[in-house]
Amino acid sequence: MKAQLNLYAVQLLILLLFTSTLTRAQLKLGDNPGAIQKSALLELDSKTQGLLLPRISDLTLPTLQNSPDGMIIYYIPNQSLYIRANNTWQNLAAAGGSGITSLNGLNASVQLFKTTNLTAGGYAITSTGGTHTLNIPNASATVNGFMSTGSQIFSGSKIFNGALFANGSFVLGNGMTSTTGQIMISTSATQPIQLISGDVNIIYGTSVSIGSATGTTITQDLFLPQIGVDDTKDTVLLIDQGKVWKKKLSSLSGGAASTLPIRVVTTGTTVGDDDYTVVRSGTADGPVTITLPSATGRTGRVFVIKRATGAADVAVSSNGSSFDGDDSNTGFNLTDGGSATLQSDGTYWFIISISSPI
Numbered sequence: 001m002k003a004q005l006n007l008y009a010v011q012l013l014i015l016l017l018f019t020s021t022l023t024r025a026q027l028k029l030g031d032n033p034g035a036i037q038k039s040a041l042l043e044l045d046s047k048t049q050g051l052l053l054p055r056i057s058d059l060t061l062p063t064l065q066n067s068p069d070g071m072i073i074y075y076i077p078n079q080s081l082y083i084r085a086n087n088t089w090q091n092l093a094a095a096g097g098s099g100i101t102s103l104n105g106l107n108a109s110v111q112l113f114k115t116t117n118l119t120a121g122g123y124a125i126t127s128t129g130g131t132h133t134l135n136i137p138n139a140s141a142t143v144n145g146f147m148s149t150g151s152q153i154f155s156g157s158k159i160f161n162g163a164l165f166a167n168g169s170f171v172l173g174n175g176m177t178s179t180t181g182q183i184m185i186s187t188s189a190t191q192p193i194q195l196i197s198g199d200v201n202i203i204y205g206t207s208v209s210i211g212s213a214t215g216t217t218i219t220q221d222l223f224l225p226q227i228g229v230d231d232t233k234d235t236v237l238l239i240d241q242g243k244v245w246k247k248k249l250s251s252l253s254g255g256a257a258s259t260l261p262i263r264v265v266t267t268g269t270t271v272g273d274d275d276y277t278v279v280r281s282g283t284a285d286g287p288v289t290i291t292l293p294s295a296t297g298r299t300g301r302v303f304v305i306k307r308a309t310g311a312a313d314v315a316v317s318s319n320g321s322s323f324d325g326d327d328s329n330t331g332f333n334l335t336d337g338g339s340a341t342l343q344s345d346g347t348y349w350f351i352i353s354i355s356s357p358i
Contacts, residue, residue, distance in 0.1 A: 053081070059089050119143055264308075265290075270319070277304040280314045280334075287313035289331075292342065292349055295321040299346035309337035309357060316340060323349050 028036045030045040037043050044051055056064065057076040064073075071084040072092070081092040103111050113132055117123040122143045124135045139145035141153045176183065262277040263269075268288035271278055278290055290305050295318065307314040317331035325348050334340060337357030342349045 056082075064089070117144075271303055271305075275303065277306060279306040279308055280311050281308040283310075283312040285312070287315065289315045289317055292316070292318040292321070294319050295344040295347055295349045297346065298344040301344045302341065302352075303343075304339060304341050305334065306339040307334040307336065311336070316342075318349055321347070321349055324351055 026036050026038075026041060026043070028040075028043040028045060030043075030049065031047070032045055035045075053072060053074045055076055056073045058064075059075065059082070067084045069084050069086065073082050073089075074080075075082045075089070075091075078091065082089045083092045084090075101107060113125045113127070115123040115125060115134075119142065121137055122145065123137075126133050126135060137143055137145040138148040138150070139152055139154060141155045260276040261274060262279065263275055264279045264281050265288075266280075266282045266284045268285065268290065269278065270291045271293060273293065280288060280290060292303060292305075305314070305316050314334045315331055316334065321344075323329040323332065323342075332340070332351070334354075335356050338355060340354045341352040343352050344350075
């Protein structure tokens with residue numbers, strides 16, 4: 001009996017020793033159970049299977065609220081892994097994350113934003129927290145930047161292939177040159193060009209027009225020293241406060257004498273600003289009157305009135321002006337074949353000369 005008890009005691013001791021060994025052993029599940037990582041308490045080894053964590057749909061359950069830090073679960077609503085840390089459930093990794101994984105093909109963990117600007121006050125990138133700001137200043141004479149709505153100064157040559165429109169004032173500080181097309185400066189009839197200051201050194205082309213019937217008075221001298229003209233077609237037309245001086249010219253550098261307008265009439269007429277010499281010819285209508293315009297506003301203007309030989313009588317009068325400074329002298333008659341040259345002083349018509357046929 002005693003021997004049997006001793007056998008039971010030995011068996012019990014062996015069982016206790018084996019049980020103690022099992023409680024201290026590492027646990028491996030899956031393939032290669034004989035190969036265990038010494039540093040792993042629990043090892044999973046499989047090429048076809050994975051670890052399926054508890055799938056939780058409500059984090060407010062009391063059992064989950066009292067979970068210890070370090071517990072990991074799969075949270076169904078967010079399709080994310082959550083870890084318990086600092087007594088709260090925190091997202092460990094979102095499924096199909098929307099975070100930036102590449103920038104211009106670069107996936108380095110640290111990305112640097114910078115510009116090639118080397119000028120103080122120019123392009124720059126500043127970062128505060130998660131906000132990155134690209135600073136682009138207004139362009140100036142020394143800094144590249146935006147073209148703003150305010151006043152600016154630009155440096156360097158600029159080429160515009162399309163039209164350039166300026167709705168405000170346009171000031172040229174160093175001249176303007178056209179290499180292919182014409183330069184045309186035009187305004188509306190109600191807003192004429194008001195002022196051209198400084199000398200105009202050269203004007204050339206097929207024609208030049210200065211002033212118009214609606215233009216302002218030109219008070220300065222106008223010099224035309226190098227006009228080469230053909231007296232068969234070229235004229236100079238000057239308009240001054242309603243007076244028109246039109247003169248067909250030959251070469252101003254010499255040659256034939258200058259030619260002046262002449263008009264032959266067979267009836268009475270009023271002398272116009274386009275006239276210079278007016279000739280009464282023939283006897284139709286009998287005696288006639290040739291009327292000069294008012295002397296007022298025509299200072300220096302000269303007219304020649306001629307009665308052709310054999311023509312009917314001619315009386316010369318003026319529209320609102322007298323002759324030779326005498327208010328009572330309102331006109332005179334020309335003899336057969338005679339002529340009179342008259343010039344205005346701005347008030348009267350003065351008879352410069354009267355000629356009779358030889």
